[in-house]
Amino acid sequence: MAEEPSERATLWAVARRAGVHAATASRALNEATRPLVAPDTIARVLRAARDLNYHPNHAARSLRTQRSMTIGVVIPDITNSLFPPIVRGIEDFLAPAGYVALVANTGRDVDRERVVMREMLARSVEGIVLATARRDYPLLEEPPLRGLPVVLVNRVTDDALFSSVSTDDRLGARLAVAHLLDLGHRRIAHIAGPDSLSTGFGRKSGYLEGMRSAGVSAPASLLVAADSYAEEEGYRCASELLGRRSPFTAILAANDMLALGALRALDEHGFRCPEDYSLVGFNDMPLVDRITPPLTTIRLPQYEAGSEAARLLLDRIRQRDGPVSAVLLAPKLVVRRSTCPPTPV
Amino acid sequence: MAEEPSERATLWAVARRAGVHAATASRALNEATRPLVAPDTIARVLRAARDLNYHPNHAARSLRTQRSMTIGVVIPDITNSLFPPIVRGIEDFLAPAGYVALVANTGRDVDRERVVMREMLARSVEGIVLATARRDYPLLEEPPLRGLPVVLVNRVTDDALFSSVSTDDRLGARLAVAHLLDLGHRRIAHIAGPDSLSTGFGRKSGYLEGMRSAGVSAPASLLVAADSYAEEEGYRCASELLGRRSPFTAILAANDMLALGALRALDEHGFRCPEDYSLVGFNDMPLVDRITPPLTTIRLPQYEAGSEAARLLLDRIRQRDGPVSAVLLAPKLVVRRSTCPPTPV
DNA sequence: TTGTATGCGTTATCAG
DNA sequence: CTGATAACGCATACAA
Numbered sequence A, B: 001m002a003e004e005p006s007e008r009a010t011l012w013a014v015a016r017r018a019g020v021h022a023a024t025a026s027r028a029l030n031e032a033t034r035p036l037v038a039p040d041t042i043a044r045v046l047r048a049a050r051d052l053n054y055h056p057n058h059a060a061r062s063l064r065t066q067r068s069m070t071i072g073v074v075i076p077d078i079t080n081s082l083f084p085p086i087v088r089g090i091e092d093f094l095a096p097a098g099y100v101a102l103v104a105n106t107g108r109d110v111d112r113e114r115v116v117m118r119e120m121l122a123r124s125v126e127g128i129v130l131a132t133a134r135r136d137y138p139l140l141e142e143p144p145l146r147g148l149p150v151v152l153v154n155r156v157t158d159d160a161l162f163s164s165v166s167t168d169d170r171l172g173a174r175l176a177v178a179h180l181l182d183l184g185h186r187r188i189a190h191i192a193g194p195d196s197l198s199t200g201f202g203r204k205s206g207y208l209e210g211m212r213s214a215g216v217s218a219p220a221s222l223l224v225a226a227d228s229y230a231e232e233e234g235y236r237c238a239s240e241l242l243g244r245r246s247p248f249t250a251i252l253a254a255n256d257m258l259a260l261g262a263l264r265a266l267d268e269h270g271f272r273c274p275e276d277y278s279l280v281g282f283n284d285m286p287l288v289d290r291i292t293p294p295l296t297t298i299r300l301p302q303y304e305a306g307s308e309a310a311r312l313l314l315d316r317i318r319q320r321d322g323p324v325s326a327v328l329l330a331p332k333l334v335v336r337r338s339t340c341p342p343t344p345v
Numbered sequence C: 001t002t003g004t005a006t007g008c009g010t011t012a013t014c015a016g
Numbered sequence D: 001c002t003g004a005t006a007a008c009g010c011a012t013a014c015a016a
Helices: A011-018 A022-029 A033-035 A037-051 A060-066 A084-096 A112-124 A169-183 A198-213 A231-244 A254-267 A302-318 B011-018 B024-028 B031-036 B040-050 B058-066 B083-097 B110-122 B169-184 B199-214 B229-243 B256-268 B302-319
Strands: A069-075 A098-106 A127-132 A150-151 A163-167 A188-191 A223-225 A250-253 A278-280 A297-299 A326-329 A332-334 B070-075 B098-103 B128-130 B149-155 B164-166 B186-194 B223-225 B250-253 B278-280 B297-299 B326-329 B332-334
Touching: A011 A037, A011 B024, A022 A033, A022 A037, A022 B149, A033 A278, A033 A332, A060 A223, A060 B058, A069 A084, A069 A302, A069 B332, A084 A302, A084 B098, A098 B083, A150 A302, A163 A169, A163 A302, A169 A188, A169 A198, A169 A250, A169 A278, A169 A297, A169 A332, A169 B199, A188 A231, A188 A254, A188 B278, A198 B110, A223 A231, A231 A250, A231 A254, A250 A254, A254 A278, A302 A326, B011 B024, B011 B040, B024 B031, B024 B040, B070 B083, B070 B302, B083 B098, B083 B302, B098 B110, B128 B302, B149 B302, B164 B169, B164 B302, B169 B186, B169 B199, B169 B250, B169 B278, B169 B297, B169 B332, B186 B199, B186 B229, B186 B256, B223 B229, B229 B250, B229 B256, B250 B256, B302 B326
Parallel strands: A069 A098, A069 A127, A127 A150, A150 A163, A163 A326, A188 A223, A188 A250, A250 A278, B070 B098, B070 B128, B128 B149, B149 B164, B164 B326, B186 B223, B186 B250, B250 B278
Antiparallel strands: A297 A332, B297 B332
């Protein structure tokens, strides 16, 4: 036995070696149809398959069954540390089900998203996990996606037309605000993320709610909006806040990159964190526990978000008319050293 | 026109609409065979294809042409910040060529690598980029991979049987050693990476060469080997060095995670960096410029490594008997504040 | 329980 | 230049 199989063995090769027809071999090899085959035939086929190191040709199966066993994952940028855990969560959940993920990075370019989705459709993905949604996202209603299972992750749209998995951004911001209020802060500034993203909008809402429900005022002078989640923007926004001369003692940034930029701005203006200004971020990026000062932030269950999104997508693939569900994951406050009680004036 | 195509249009549908045979439509649609078709036929076919929003069925094409237009990428862990830029480099290079990447995380589990590669072979990947190689890596010689184009990235094997793209680890370590020597250090310790990995071995060799060629001794008491590139290991190794009571004034860690662990150890032992001990890392991970002190490290061109690996792989796919080449990329010393001249005793 | 026949959507070969 | 035909490898309805 074990003559070196120079070419990949086909189903026919297996069948011949087992002394049966290809159809029988096929039935014996597939879990679902195996009960239709006689026990010793099954044994012979399985043995032959193993001997020949048979692996079904994916393209042929896919063509025949109309199932690609592939899903698409569209993310802004894998080098943004927010996404690797999400992707990992997706892939780890998919793998045992026999699915693989086609991952594409689109940056912030909507045209690129369109191109990428076409490419995925061309490869017959059975569904898509999207991490690039904006609150208003007409792309999802364009014909190419018609009927294709889609699950939004991290960012969601305003209208809940699709299933989604996201963190409770409002709650996260409220946790942060509550923490700062507990420490005694009253003048709390917010560097908001883009309004066009559910994360930016939700966190800002949570900030406003948190302030309001505590009876603390949140005037427009304490609010500044970043154009993107970039360190540079955090720097710009913090500088602007400092320039406004509307006093405050703490900053809640809509994510860690913005917080990092804010920290740099504070530093360059000669202020210390947390003595002069407390600072809270969002995301708990790797290494923000090692900067100076270690950053107090809101941790999101990213890996779980990914696996949960994959679960919803597979559910939907298996049962097309299943319910549209919006899963909301709980964020967690991680207190480190960038926050402390405000210095009495 | 533009009746909503409820099902995906097939080549036959396009052909019918253009009033030609499917074979002709196929020729008209494919760049390579297009010259065989009459100009106005081409126009009619193209038009019909656009009207029907035709996209070739990937599985069918793949089955027929025996080309999947897919390559596999095997990495230890996408959540390790070293890999996202590499993956990005690969994908960005592949995309214009019409290829997509199937990315799989294997951890440090060789069995998992085997499983993953089988899965990839089952999907008929045309080649594989491997970032999980060890210096001795028999897996590559096992039959399943026979003849499949493979390019190693980041880590390489001792025998140059496959094309590879890596950073010049020896040079990187020598740059780091030279920097420390320039500052006046003579007793330089090294926290080495695993000997089984080309990165660990190469960096250690570079360290030894750098010391030796400067006429400085590098006794075994200044060398300690980490079992893995984990922060915890850096902590353990640094603690061990400190416990040895063989004096030194600087540490070269084989990567940034080890350096981070070493930094924690120094801190916990009441030492300051760089005043008491200078510290150099390797990789220039995100945010190591924001920790205290900002880490002096060796920067690797990760994105370029990825795109270069993709280039080599595509070359090899297009020309199976092309040369095996080992591309060595130049690392760069990034001086920050974790290094300074040694304090005179 | 097994074999036969057919088709999934393309492309390549061979006539015409 | 174009049409007919076959085949890629597999799974399934149907027949035996």
